[in-house]
Amino acid sequence: EQDVNEYRKSLAIRVSGFVVPKPLKTFDDCGFSTQIMSAIRKQGYEKPTSIQCQALPVVLSGRDIIGIAKTGSGKTAAFVLPMIVHIMDQPELQKEEGPIGVICAPTRELAHQIFLEAKKFAKSYGIRVSAVYGGMSKLEQIKELKAGCEIVVATPGRLIDMLKLKAFTMTRATYLVLDEADRMFDLGFEPQIRSIVGQIRPDRQTSLFSATMPRKVEKLAREILTDPIRVTVGEVG
Numbered sequence: 001e002q003d004v005n006e007y008r009k010s011l012a013i014r015v016s017g018f019v020v021p022k023p024l025k026t027f028d029d030c031g032f033s034t035q036i037m038s039a040i041r042k043q044g045y046e047k048p049t050s051i052q053c054q055a056l057p058v059v060l061s062g063r064d065i066i067g068i069a070k071t072g073s074g075k076t077a078a079f080v081l082p083m084i085v086h087i088m089d090q091p092e093l094q095k096e097e098g099p100i101g102v103i104c105a106p107t108r109e110l111a112h113q114i115f116l117e118a119k120k121f122a123k124s125y126g127i128r129v130s131a132v133y134g135g136m137s138k139l140e141q142i143k144e145l146k147a148g149c150e151i152v153v154a155t156p157g158r159l160i161d162m163l164k165l166k167a168f169t170m171t172r173a174t175y176l177v178l179d180e181a182d183r184m185f186d187l188g189f190e191p192q193i194r195s196i197v198g199q200i201r202p203d204r205q206t207s208l209f210s211a212t213m214p215r216k217v218e219k220l221a222r223e224i225l226t227d228p229i230r231v232t233v234g235e236v237g
């Protein structure tokens, strides 16, 4: 336990919550499949970043997380890699329709970056990733969603549009990610986020990542996360 605390300190990690898993030291500690490991190597990721060291074991254990770390710290892989594992764990993947993983990000650019990262890891499994944000015509987007996917990466406004147009349902969704939650609030997406959350089964797994933690975001996190573990890296939050 003393060693674990020292190790966290060396990574500038602070944690709180009930029964926090140990931080890992290498990607090998994650128990990832050979496919995921080779995709990680292909990305040139040699070792996990600080947030990944602590967030990966938390999310892989099925727990909700509040992850606070500055931009550029590698938060995307901390939720995308467990999402691939979560999807591959589903017993009858082909039986139902609609995404299993739903990722919300504040802007088209950020959503697109996540989309690209998710595709790199999803590809070798045949997991389909759909991007739902402005820039593509709504008709095209509806067509793509109706064809089916396991992961949706979306901006909140466009996601609501697609749900209203019945392009897809979230009845199969069991893992929700709110990325850059502080910026989504700054951009006025709180009502859309609440609406999206309300349409996903309450026994889902939820990850909330943010660079800062204003009181409004804290309040939302308390309402929509179940027994979360909070992981803070460095002098943020």
Ligand code: ADP
Binding pocket: 044, 045, 046, 047, 048, 049, 052, 069, 070, 071, 072, 073, 074, 075, 076, 077
């Ligand atoms: P954040 O979401 O925290 O701003 P990103 O997930 O966008 O950060 O990652 C920032 C950059 O770091 C990206 O270019 C990403 O490919 C890279 N990266 C992520 N994890 C690792 C790692 N373990 N080793 C090296 N580079 C990484």
Ligand code: MG
Binding pocket: 072, 075, 076, 179, 180
């Ligand atoms: Mg990010």
